[in-house]
Amino acid sequence: MRVLLxxxxxxxxxxxxxxxxxxxxxxxxxxxxxxxxxxxxxxEVTATDPAAVAALAVEVGADLVVVGPEAxxxxxxxxxxxxxxxxxxGPSGAAAQLEGSKAFAKDVMTAAxxxxxxxYACTIEAEVEQALDEFGAPYVVKNDGLAAGKGVxxxxxxxxxxxxxxxxxxxxxxxxxxxPEVSLFVVTDGTAAVPLxxxxxxxxxxxxxxxxxxxxxxxxxPLPWAPADLVERVMAETVHPTLAEMRRRGTPFAGLxxxxxxxxxxxxxxxxxxxxxxxxxxxxxxxxxxxxLAGLLRAAATxxxxxxxxxxxxxxxxxxxxxxxxxxxGPPRTGDVISGAEAPGVxxxxxxxxxxxxxxxAGGRVLSVTATGADLAGAREAAYALVDGITLDxxxxxxxxxxxxxxxxxxxx
Numbered sequence: 001m002r003v004l005l006x007x008x009x010x011x012x013x014x015x016x017x018x019x020x021x022x023x024x025x026x027x028x029x030x031x032x033x034x035x036x037x038x039x040x041x042x043x044e045v046t047a048t049d050p051a052a053v054a055a056l057a058v059e060v061g062a063d064l065v066v067v068g069p070e071a072x073x074x075x076x077x078x079x080x081x082x083x084x085x086x087x088x089x090g091p092s093g094a095a096a097q098l099e100g101s102k103a104f105a106k107d108v109m110t111a112a113x114x115x116x117x118x119x120y121a122c123t124i125e126a127e128v129e130q131a132l133d134e135f136g137a138p139y140v141v142k143n144d145g146l147a148a149g150k151g152v153x154x155x156x157x158x159x160x161x162x163x164x165x166x167x168x169x170x171x172x173x174x175x176x177x178x179x180p181e182v183s184l185f186v187v188t189d190g191t192a193a194v195p196l197x198x199x200x201x202x203x204x205x206x207x208x209x210x211x212x213x214x215x216x217x218x219x220x221x222p223l224p225w226a227p228a229d230l231v232e233r234v235m236a237e238t239v240h241p242t243l244a245e246m247r248r249r250g251t252p253f254a255g256l257x258x259x260x261x262x263x264x265x266x267x268x269x270x271x272x273x274x275x276x277x278x279x280x281x282x283x284x285x286x287x288x289x290x291x292x293l294a295g296l297l298r299a300a301a302t303x304x305x306x307x308x309x310x311x312x313x314x315x316x317x318x319x320x321x322x323x324x325x326x327x328x329x330g331p332p333r334t335g336d337v338i339s340g341a342e343a344p345g346v347x348x349x350x351x352x353x354x355x356x357x358x359x360x361x362a363g364g365r366v367l368s369v370t371a372t373g374a375d376l377a378g379a380r381e382a383a384y385a386l387v388d389g390i391t392l393d394x395x396x397x398x399x400x401x402x403x404x405x406x407x408x409x410x411x412x413x
Contacts, residue, residue, distance in 0.1 A: 003294055004057050005029040005040065006047050006077065007068030010322075010349030010368040011279035015068060016040050017347070018286045018293035025294045028060045034359060035341075035348025047072045050080035057086050064089065064298050067255075070146055073275050074100040078255070087301040091275050094251040098242075099258075099275040102142045102172040109270060112245035114238045116270040119174030128165045131173035132158060138176045142272075143168040152213055152272075177262035177269050179413050182223065183281045184231065184259045186239050187296060190252035192305040193239050194296070195231050197221050197288060197313060199281040200405070205329055207400045214329045215365060218401030220319045220376060221284040225410040227263075234259060234268050242273070254300060265413040283347055283370045284318035319379040319402045320370040321387050325350070326394030328364035333394060336361045340390040345370050345383075361392060376406040 003025050005016055013035045020027045020039035027040040030053075036042065045056050048071050057065050065081045067073055067090035076093030090096075097104045103121040108114075120131040121144065132139055139161035143151030145168075153164040154176070165171045185196040199221040205211035227233075238259060246253040258274035286293065290312040299308040325332035338351065338359045347370055350363020367390065371382035380402050387397060404410050 001063045001294060001298070002026045002028065002061050004060055004062040004065045005032075005036075005068065006045070006053060006065065006072055008033045008036070008047075009069065009279060010347050010365065011277050011282045012036060012068040013347045013349070014283045014286050014368070014370075015066060015277065015293070018289065019066070022292045022294045028062070030056055033348045034351050034353050035346075048075045048077070050075060050077045053077045054080035054084050054086075057081050058084055062086055064294065064301060066090070066297055068276060070096070070099050070274065070276050073255075074146060087298060089255055089297040089301040091253050091255040092251060095246060095253040095255075096275040098246075098253060098273040100146060102144045102272070103170070105273045106172060108242060108245050112241040114241055114270055115267060117174040117177050119172050121170065121172050122165065123170050125166075128162065128171070128173065132161060135173065135175045140174050140176050141165050141168075142172045142174070144170040144172055154213070177264050177271060179262045179264040180225070180410055181271065182226065182230070182261045182263060182268070183219075183278050184234055184261065185277060185281070185285060186235070186257045186259060187300050187305065188239075188243060188254060188257055189300045189303045189305040190243065190247065190254040193235065193243060193257075194305060194308065194311065195235055195239070196285050196311070198223050198226060198231060199285050201278065201281050202398060202401055205324075205398075207398050212329055214324075216278070216280045216322065217324070217398045218319070218321045219281045219284045220317065220379070220402035220405060221281070221288060222317060223405065224376070225405060225408070225412065227412060230263075230268065234261065237268070238270055254303075263412045279349070280320045280322055280368045283320040283368045287318040287370055287372055288314045288316070290314050314372070316372050316374050317376045317379040318370060318372045319376065319383040320347070320368045321383050321397050321401050322349070322365050323367040323369060323387060323390055323392060323395050323397050324365050325361050325363065325392075326396075328396075332361070332364040334361050334363065336393045336395075338366065338390065338392045341367060343386055343389060345386055346390070366392060366395065376402050380406055
């Protein structure tokens with residue numbers, strides 16, 4: 001099976017490793033990165049150009065196209081690929097609005113009766129002030145559109161909340177949801193839906209959840225503290241009602257539905273939907289998935305997911321730690337030489353090859369260092385040992401990924 005993977009980040013490298021592990025798969029990636037180049041043939045493409053991606057899929061004779069990032073999905077890349085008669089894992093442009101617009105997602109959730117935070121879509125200052133008054137601190141202000149995982153401000157500072165709303169233009173302001181957060185990935189063909197293993201990521205830049213939000217500084221799975229019925233409950237209360245509402249609207253959602261949850265005293269409530277695998281949770285979830293990834297994604301892309309055998313999982317745990325560039329999540333410094341990134345488990349997110357062959361930083365989140373172990377403590381130890389073997393001038397990383405979970409310090413209210 002020839003598979004064309006679209007994207008160039010850490011999520012795509014993790015997907016590439018999962019896809020290429022299947023000996024039946026010939027993998028092509030566009031545009032890819034130096035890590036992906038180790039397991040796939042790289043081709044050039046503008047990922048957000050539907051016609052260009054569809055033409056490349058035809059050119060390489062793809063049997064399946066897997067679209068990694070959100071921007072190409074919202075741009076309609078999956079529609080263009082399917083118009084060529086090629087199976088594509090990823091929702092239509094219309095269905096991808098579940099991530100493309102926070103206001104649209106809230107409207108779908110309301111119609112479907114999905115448990116979520118109360119919220120208002122605001123476009124003018126008076127609406128912003130009224131919403132901030134009603135919900136109070138901590139204030140949750142979300143850019144309505146795509147923002148690469150960094151469009152959300154959660155703050156006690158009203159001036160900061162107001163400034164973020166002003167910078168974004170159209171925002172969704174909602175009540176703060178207390179409780180530990182969980183990411184659940186669901187593979188779906190629009191009707192059948194298969195949940196993957198829940199994970200938890202770390203969005204703040206610093207230890208102890210200090211500092212601004214980022215695209216994610218690390219993750220771990222499984223969640224030993226999560227309620228035994230968590231996945232079953234979220235599938236029944238959130239996933240299937242949402243998929244039914246999308247079908248009712250004539251825009252069925254087929255691909256990867258990412259459900260971001262807060263486990264509140266009133267039960268699991270949705271913080272956000274995404275229309276693709278989340279980064280860095282993908283790294284830990286796929287590290288534990290034993291079922292061949294290509295067959296699972298192809299079943300979703302061809303409407304045959306109900307016939308797919310149950311998923312198989314490896315025992316143990318996985319932890320990923322993000323190594324970020326100097327100044328991230330501000331404008332990152334790039335071009336710094338990286339050493340130690342050849343070790344198994346080091347996933348490339350923002351890297352490039354210099355003309356002289358040196359591996360250099362090329363983004364904010366540079367590497368996602370992923371390891372497995374018999375338990376979270378063992379996986380943490382292995383991941384941080386890998387981090388210690390990496391040299392990148394000015395880089396930083398969190399030292400507390402999965403620490404509280406490994407110590408049994410997380411409780412669900």
